[in-house]
Amino acid sequence: EAGVTQFPSHSVIEKGQTVTLRCDPISGHDNLYWYRRVMGKEIKFLLHFVKESKQDESGMPNNRFLAERTGGTYSTLKVQPAELEDSGVYFCASSQETTRPSGYTFGSGTRLTVV
Amino acid sequence: GQSLEQPSEVTAVEGAIVQINCTYQTSGFYGLSWYQQHDGGAPTFLSYNALDGLEETGRFSSFLSRSDSYGYLLLQELQMKDSASYFCAVEADSWGKLQFGAGTQVVVTP
Numbered sequence: 001e002a003g004v005t006q007f008p009s010h011s012v013i014e015k016g017q018t019v020t021l022r023c024d025p026i027s028g029h030d031n032l033y034w035y036r037r038v039m040g041k042e043i044k045f046l047l048h049f050v051k052e053s054k055q056d057e058s059g060m061p062n063n064r065f066l067a068e069r070t071g072g073t074y075s076t077l078k079v080q081p082a083e084l085e086d087s088g089v090y091f092c093a094s095s096q097e098t099t100r101p102s103g104y105t106f107g108s109g110t111r112l113t114v115v
Numbered sequence: 116g117q118s119l120e121q122p123s124e125v126t127a128v129e130g131a132i133v134q135i136n137c138t139y140q141t142s143g144f145y146g147l148s149w150y151q152q153h154d155g156g157a158p159t160f161l162s163y164n165a166l167d168g169l170e171e172t173g174r175f176s177s178f179l180s181r182s183d184s185y186g187y188l189l190l191q192e193l194q195m196k197d198s199a200s201y202f203c204a205v206e207a208d209s210w211g212k213l214q215f216g217a218g219t220q221v222v223v224t225p
Contacts, residue, residue: 003157004157031211033211033212033213035213035215041217042119042214042215042216042217042218043158043202043204043213043215044215045212045213045214048209048211048212055211056208056209056212058212059212091157091158095211097210103148103150103160103161103163104160104211104213105157105160106150106157106158106159107157108155108156108157109157
């Protein structure tokens with residue numbers, strides 16, 4: 001079974017530019033989550049999709065961040081315009097409700113650097 | 116506010132036993148999970164406790180006491196490959212919304 005795939009693995013952009021991160025969850029997983037780890041700090045929740053619907057987006061830092069999950073498959077997270085404080089590692093995770101407590105499968109993350 | 120506390124680093128020799136404690140202060144509680152992360156890799160699920168007691172999975176065990184808002188991860192028969200960061204995470208507000216601790220760096224020496 002393929003795992004959670006994220007790309008790009010690394011992205012370096014200038015302040016003010018736009019970046020789009022993509023996550024392909026495990027096939028059949030209805031739940032998809034985005035998390036972020038800013039340098040030296042905890043991994044923090046951003047939002048949760050159930051299929052194509054946003055279940056909880058309470059962790060989204062501001063309106064420069066836009067997440068979508070068209071058709072309930074892959075998801076994108078767009079940052080526009082990027083700021084220096086957006087630098088960090090963005091993780092995606094997916095799960096099936098019926099497989100608890102097997103946990104959530106995380107991708108390897110996208111390391112975003114804003115210069 | 117809500118918080119999770121775990122030690123920043125633990126060093127031990129191969130074959131030893133390491134216990135990583137996690138205390139949490141959250142408004143709600145569904146369960147406590149543990150994840151392992153090697154440098155540059157994906158956090159990998161290790162164990163989950165929703166009820167008080169000990170869960171054992173091979174060389175790793177996890178314990179929870181909900182009345183004490185406390186849990187620990189026990190790593191036995193340490194191997195070099197166990198050198199990694201270990202995170203405790205609580206589902207406090209809803210299923211799937213994990214709140215992570217800052218992580219414990221485990222260093223295994225020969």
